[in-house]
Amino acid sequence: MSTAQNQAETRRLVDKLWSYCNVLRDEGVSTIDYVEQLTFLLFLKIAHERETDPLAPERILPSSWQGRGWEELEGTQGDELKHRYERLLADLGDQPEGTPLNLIFGKAQNRVQNTANLSKLINDLINKEIWSGKGTDVNGDAYEQLLSRGAADTKTGAGQYFTPRPLVDAMVRCMRPTPQDTITDPACGTGGFLLAAYAHIVDKHAAELDRDELRALASKNIWGTELVHGTARLAAMNLLLHGIGSWDGGQVIHVEDALAMGGRKSSLVLANPPFGKKSSITVVGEDGKATREDVAYSRNDFWVTTTNKQLNFVQHIAKQLDIPGRAAVVLPDNVLFEGGAGETIRRNLLHDYDVHTLLRLPTGIFYAGGVKANVLFFDSKVPTPGQPLTSKLAVYDFRTNQHFTLKTKALRADHLDDFVDWYLSADRPEDRKPNDLVQIFDYDELVARDKVNLDLIGWVKDDSAEDADSLLPPEVIAAEIVEDLQAALSEFAAVAEALGTTAKEDESTD
Known part of the structure; x- marks a missing residue:
């Protein structure tokens, strides 16, 4: 055809x-x-x-x-x-x-x-x-396409497993996966990143691969991990229908808790970990009642032990990278500025890895409401004794003056073309072509900030704040208000949860 x-x-x-x-x-x-x-x-x-x-x-x-x-x-x-x-x-x-x-x-x-x-x-x-x-x-x-439509079914919560495909494709284009890469997603959902990486390799390198090399790529070099069995089955079928994996052989989707184990090393990690902050399990007592218990992963390769699922995924992805290796990870704003374990992780990540690019994403592009997120790009390299691997971090502001909604103005691939072109213009962020949406920060400047806060904003003029002629359509304004309220509620819920945990700990010491 x-x-x-x-x-x-x-x-x-x-x-x-x-x-x-x-x-x-x-x-x-x-x-x-x-x-x-x-x-x-x-x-x-x-x-x-x-x-x-x-x-x-x-x-x-x-x-x-x-x-x-x-x-x-x-x-x-x-x-x-x-x-x-x-x-x-x-x-x-x-x-x-x-x-x-x-x-x-x-x-x-x-x-x-x-x-x-x-x-x-x-x-x-x-x-x-x-x-x-x-x-x-x-x-x-x-x-x-059916999975995409299913993600929009908010009653089922399926959207939490689905990353917008234009964002997935942009991240893959920046990472430029090759047939020599080993590629994984430790929270693979329905397998979008793995599919996009495979499609990119086939599109760019199919002519230089024989049948055995293609088979090895599809069955050995690409794999994902998913905690929820029902979602894992969708991912497995999605990959099988795209020619990845084997109908009667070993599987490329593994149903397990990626955070509980080190896992196989890879040269490329593409991921959008769950946005929920607490890692927890459901425990059914002798009385038949179910309770949720927080989980802190005591892995000796982690920098810090925490129950924060988002921070644990950052640690896991960093440790899963082979040397050399590279990662592109979607992370919510709070991972950039939270103190305590968050500060420890950011400080170690900047020192032990080359954290070179941060893409600030607009709201209104995720099925999970109230999400303010970013894509963090970092590489693993052979360390230089006594020297941090990060030298400069380039922050690309694709949030200010950008207004998206899932229905009236959905994110398209071409919306991210300028970012991809800028990213691919040079390997190092300081060598890329000039762009008004970009600001570059030195390592010393980053670690000197309070709590190593990477929530770096403020240089792009917000046109809507001053220009009355640029008023947005009412439906876009309403959608943004809903996003802001949902984001605020999520933060309040996290605070309440933390306070509740503290209260329980105090009661246990009485």
Whole structure:
């Protein structure tokens, strides 16, 4: 297919998939739950197509499952279809841990209780399409678009696992991943960074790679970690549909707590860690009541022990980098200025790594409301005894005078083109082409600031503050007010949580 044909086929497929999503929403099935059901069914259908391919049959389900799988579902109706589907999900979920089958089907549940709708989904939507023949571009892009729409379903909170694709692509363009890189995301969500990195490598280097090198890239050099099993299954399917990983071999998405272990070293980390501040687990007592307990990770490679999840991810990502290595990480504002553990981490990061670029992001681009965030770029290098690795930090202000909303003015790739062009104009920030949105700070100036505060702002004129002719549309103003209020509430909630923790500690010492 040509590019135009691929795009047209993707649109057709997305429209068809989305029409069924609208039907199921009336049944109470959320967008993300719908995508999860598609994940189960697409896996079974593609497995069936590959196993019955007359030219090159490939067995994906266990050999003992002859006659089981998609064959049990197609053409079946009513309660019998529902019974067979739920039995399949349970049996597939019981496959050994560490296998693609367990990752995709572990803890799987049928969310489509209406048998008529389940029959339409299986027999009309999935069964009437040939999924193996469409190519990874069509299948993967259609699935990715559904995940994007699912992220906008605020009732499910799915947006916390989804980074805006224009931002992902800009970060990848700046990092310029190569076939020699080992690439990871320790909080991979639905796998957007891993997909973008792989696509960049294939686009720029495919001509110089043979089949074995491409296979190694897709199965060994790219991997992600995700704490939530349901999200990990979406990431795994997303990658499989894009040609990353293996349908019947080792998996590239690992369901585990990345902060609890050092993990495999990598030359490139791309990440948008969770914005929640506290690391916690749910504990069910003997009385059956669930409580949440804060978790502090005692890793001997961390600079400081803290229960702050965001700060722990900064430490983890820094320690996961090989030498040489590079990282691009989305971080909320508070990571730049919080005292205590935050100051310790920033001071060590500036000394032990080359922290060279900070991109200040505008509000209104994330599905999680009230987020003020940045992208921090830093490299790991061979240390020079007695000398800090950071020499200069360039701060690019893409926040002042920028106004985005998810619906009326969404972030596009071209909005970040100027930043990417500036970033790629030279390796060192001080050598990049001049830009009015950039200010450069020396290492000595940074560590001399109170609490090593990296929340560096103030040189870009805010046009809206003085120019009455530049008043924004009411819907944009309203959206920004909501963002500011949500951000303030988040900070108050964090303070209240901290005070509550302190009070508990005081009670325990009485």
